[in-house]
Every structure is written in C-alpha cells, then in structure tokens.
Amino acid sequence: MSLESYRDPGLVGRLLDQVRDILAGRPDPLVLMEVCGTHTVAISRSGLRDLLRGTVELRSGPGCPVCVTSQADIDRMVALARLPGVTVLTYGDMLRVPGSFGSLEEARAAGADVRVVYSALQALEMVDGTDRTYVFLGVGFETTAPGVGLALEEARRRNLKGFSVLSVHKTLPPALRALLETGTSRGRSSVQGFILPGHVSAVIGRRAYDFLAAEYGLPGAVTGFEPVDILLAVRELATLLSRPDGAPRVLNLYPRVVRERGNPRAQELLARVFEPATAEWRGLGALDASGLALREEWADFDAWRRLGGAAEDWLAERGPAAGAVSGCRCGDVLRGELAPPECPLFGRACHPGRPAGPCMVSSEGSCAAYYRYEKRGAEG
Numbered sequence: 001m002s003l004e005s006y007r008d009p010g011l012v013g014r015l016l017d018q019v020r021d022i023l024a025g026r027p028d029p030l031v032l033m034e035v036c037g038t039h040t041v042a043i044s045r046s047g048l049r050d051l052l053r054g055t056v057e058l059r060s061g062p063g064c065p066v067c068v069t070s071q072a073d074i075d076r077m078v079a080l081a082r083l084p085g086v087t088v089l090t091y092g093d094m095l096r097v098p099g100s101f102g103s104l105e106e107a108r109a110a111g112a113d114v115r116v117v118y119s120a121l122q123a124l125e126m127v128d129g130t131d132r133t134y135v136f137l138g139v140g141f142e143t144t145a146p147g148v149g150l151a152l153e154e155a156r157r158r159n160l161k162g163f164s165v166l167s168v169h170k171t172l173p174p175a176l177r178a179l180l181e182t183g184t185s186r187g188r189s190s191v192q193g194f195i196l197p198g199h200v201s202a203v204i205g206r207r208a209y210d211f212l213a214a215e216y217g218l219p220g221a222v223t224g225f226e227p228v229d230i231l232l233a234v235r236e237l238a239t240l241l242s243r244p245d246g247a248p249r250v251l252n253l254y255p256r257v258v259r260e261r262g263n264p265r266a267q268e269l270l271a272r273v274f275e276p277a278t279a280e281w282r283g284l285g286a287l288d289a290s291g292l293a294l295r296e297e298w299a300d301f302d303a304w305r306r307l308g309g310a311a312e313d314w315l316a317e318r319g320p321a322a323g324a325v326s327g328c329r330c331g332d333v334l335r336g337e338l339a340p341p342e343c344p345l346f347g348r349a350c351h352p353g354r355p356a357g358p359c360m361v362s363s364e365g366s367c368a369a370y371y372r373y374e375k376r377g378a379e380g
Contacts, residue, residue, distance in 0.1 A: 006226030015231035020055050022238045029057040030238055031190050033179075033336050035172065036197030037064035037364025038225050044369035046227045056234055059336040060369075062175045062283060063197060065140045066093045066362035067334055070280035073168045074099035075321055079311035080135050080166065080303060081112040089123040090137040092116045093362045096355060100321035120144075120151035120165075127160045135303040138167040143199040145169045145292055146266040149273035152294075152301055164303035167294055170279050172200050173208055174290035178281075179335065180216050191336060193237040194220040195230065198254045203270075205262025206252040213248040220250040222258050229254065273298060282358070283331030330357035333366050340367040347375060 005011065023030055034040060040060045043049055049058050062068045078099050081088040088104065095105040095116065108114040113132075117123045123136040138148045148165060155163040179189055196209055201222045212220045219240040221233035232253050240246055252258055270292065279291025294302045304311075315321070328350065329343040340346050340359065350356035352368060359367035 006224070006228040008228065012227050012231060015228065015235055016051055019052065019231065019235050019238055022235065022242050023055050026055075026242075029053075029055055030192055030241060031057045031059065032193045032195055032234065032237060033059045033061045033191045034195040034230075035061040035063040035176065036195075036200070037067070037362065038199065039063065039195060039197065039223075039230065040366050041364060041369045041373075042225045042227070042230060044373035046230075047373075048227060048230060049374065052234065056238070058195075059191065059339070060333065060366040061179065061191075061194075061336050062281065062334045063172075064334075064359070064362050064364040064366070065144070065170065066091075066097060067330065067358045067365050068170065068175070068281045068283065069094075069097070069139055069168055069358065070282050071099060071321065072280055074103075075101060075315060076304070076308075076311060077137055077166065078102060078104060078107050079314045080307055081107040081114050082110075082314055083307060083310055085132050086307065087113040087115065087126070087132055087134045088137065089115050089117045089126055089134060091118070091139060093364070094137055094139060096361045097358045098355065098361075101315070101318055120148040121154070124151050124155055124158075124160065124163060127155075127162050130162070132162060133303075133307065134163050135307070136163070136165050138165045138169050140169055141172050141197075141200050142169075142203040142266075142270070145274065146203065146269050149269045152273055152298060153269075155301060161300070164301050164306055165294065166303040167274070167292055168279070169274070169292035170281065171204075171276075171290055171292065172197065173204075173211070174287045175281060175284060176209075176212065178284045178287050178290075180212075180218070182284075189336070191218070192241055193218055195233045195237070196220050196222040196250070198222060198224050198229075198257055201252075201254070201258045201262070203263050203266045206250060206258055206260050208262065209250045213250055217248050219248040221253050222251065223253040224257065281334075283334035328357040330359040330367070333359050340370040341375075343367070347371060 104114050127134050212218045223229045223233040274292035275295050276289035277291040277293035327345050332338050355361045359365040
C-alpha cells in the first residue's frame with residue numbers, strides 16, 4: 001500500500017463502520033490506550049477520537065518521553081546548565097519544561113549556554129578543543145537511546161573528553177506493568193487493550209509485549225501512525241475483545257517496520273552502553289529497571305558522575321524544590337485517569353504560550369495535542 005492509501009477517507013469510513021458493527025450492542029465504549037506520543041498527535045490531528053466517540057474511548061498513556069521526565073530530573077538539567085564552563089545540548093522540546101528553579105530556556109536567558117540539537121551525533125559536532133564540558137540530555141525511550149549509544153562510541157573513538165551524557169532514557173514495558181499493577185486513584189485500570197508504539201517496537205520487537213496477554217489477559221496491537229493504521233488496530237482489538245472464547249494476543253499490524261524480535265543490532269548497542277536502572281517517571285513514580293543508565297565502563301562520559309556534586313550544591317543553595325505547579329494534572333493525564341480538558345488549568349492558566357507542565361510543552365504531549373486539534377470540541 002502507498003502512504004496515501006493509509007490516509008484514504010473511503011477506507012477510513014469503511015473501517016469506522018466495521019468497528020461500530022463489531023461493537024454494536026455493547027453498553028459502554030471500549031476503552032483503549034495508546035502509549036506513544038506520535039499516536040496521540042495523529043489521533044487528535046485526524047479527528048479519530050470524535051469519530052469513535054460513543055463506541056471507543058481512546059485514552060493517552062505515558063508515551064511522551066518529555067512528559068514522563070520527572071520534576072527532579074528537570075531540576076538536575078537546569079542545575080547542570082547553571083554550572084560555569086558547561087554547555088547543555090538538548091532536544092528543543094525540553095527547553096520550556098518548567099522545573100522547580102525555572103526551565104532550561106530561562107537558564108539560557110540568564111546566561112547559561114544551552115543549545116538545541118536534533119540528535120546526539122549532531123551534539124558531538126558542537127564539542128571543541130576548549131576546556132568546556134558538553135552535556136547532552138539523553139531523553140527518550142528505546143527509539144532514541146541507540147543514537148546516544150552510537151554517539152558515545154564515536155566520542156570514545158575520537159577521544160572527545162569534553163563530551164558527556166545525562167541519561168534519563170526510559171523503557172516502555174515497565175511503565176505498562178506499572179499502569180496495570182498499581183491501577184489508578186479510582187481503582188484497577190479500566191483499560192481493555194493497548195495501541196502499541198511503532199517506533200519503540202521497531203527496536204524491541206513485538207514479543208516484548210507478550211506479557212500483556214500472558215500475565216494480564218489484555219490484547220495489544222503494534223501499529224503505524226496514519227489514520228488507517230490506527231483504525232486497523234482499533235478494529236482488531238475490538239474483534240479480539242468481542243470473542244468471549246478468544247485468547248488475548250498481541251498483534252503486529254506494522255510489519256513494514258516492526259519484526260517479532262525487533263532490531264538485534266540496536267539491542268546489542270544498548271546492551272554495550274547501558275544497563276537497567278531505577279528511573280523516576282512523572283505520574284508513575286520510581287520504577288525498577290525502567291531506566292537506562294550508562295555502564296561503569298562509560299563513567300568518563302557520564303555527566304552526573306562528573307558534575308553531579310557541583311549540581312547538587314547548586315540545588316541545595318536554592319532550598320527545597322517547589323514541585324509541580326499547583327493544580328497541574330499532567331501526571332493523571334499520563335496515567336489515563338483523565339483527559340486533558342478535565343484538568344482545571346487546561347486552556348486557562350496552562351496553554352502553549354504559558355505551559356504549566358510538560359504535557360502542554362512537548363509536541364507529543366496529550367495536552368498540547370488536545371489544545372491544538374481538539375480544543376474547540378473539548379470546550380463545546
């Protein structure tokens with residue numbers, strides 16, 4: 001199929017009719033959660049949420065890497081940027097995330113050397129022969145971490161001693177377990193199936209999600225990012241859940257990109273450079289083995305090992321961390337407990353021009369997607 005086929009209005013209409021037929025007579029909407037920021041944006045931009053309303057409820061989960069970065073990690077990034085002789089290199093989405101002591105953008109306005117890059121390999125090209133320390137902020141899931149691994153291997157090959165990485169990378173499967181094991185403030189999670197990310201799955205493979213069916217009895221579907229891709233996932237999940245005698249399964253509906261076992265070369269690279277570590281997630285708390293920390297043999301390139309003491313001193317001088325903005329419900333949005341318009345700050349004290357939390361900052365954030373594409377419907 002061509003790319004345009006995945007956007008074909010006629011095919012979209014037929015798939016919508018099939019979903020409605022499969023779920024006809026069901027008393028309540030089917031609750032599905034997408035756990036990819038790109039899916040969140042695609043759903044909002046294409047209007048699929050409205051088209052499925054009353055039949056399928058689509059909830060956004062912890063699929064935006066900027067959004068799930070904890071307040072404490074944001075504070076560490078700002079502290080590093082404030083140190084003399086340090087240049088922070090970051091993806092643009094991180095600039096405006098508010099921390100307890102301001103954002104990276106505010107640190108830059110105050111004189112810190114904070115620069116936007118598009119990849120870790122581009123960040124290497126910023127390193128010069130001076131005594132400055134360059135800190136690349138490693139934010140993202142399994143999709144972006146291999147690029148950071150490649151950059152580190154290249155930095156070692158070129159003996160770029162001024163290059164370092166603050167790794168706050170996270171892995172997605174532990175977050176799904178946390179959602180299902182801890183539930184929500186209202187009790188056990190009501191999610192009945194998962195729309196799983198295509199980019200992450202290209203690295204880790206479809207089999208990485210088999211635990212959803214085997215341990216929790218829930219189906220999942222790995223899919224792409226066009227309207228037809230997403231509706232195919234909805235249709236197949238609806239079909240599985242409408243068969244009382246059918247066993248739950250995790251399907252690969254994105255075979256043009258995703259393989260059963262993923263990308264072995266990327267996995268080997270991750271294993272050479274990183275090791276599992278406890279990571280703090282906004283909305284989910286500390287999750288064991290959900291982070292990717294640099295291995296001991298990469299300690300010379302670990303920004304926190306090199307500069308963490310000075311950064312902690314900077315933070316201590318400023319007193320206790322302020323925490324999230326009062327009333328911001330970003331963590332609840334990331335758990336799928338409420339839709340962005342249900343946050344009391346949405347569109348009022350929190351909007352893209354003045355975000356109160358990362359869900360409104362990141363281009364993949366649920367609040368930003370709702371505000372840009374669904375605000376009128378949410379208000380009406």
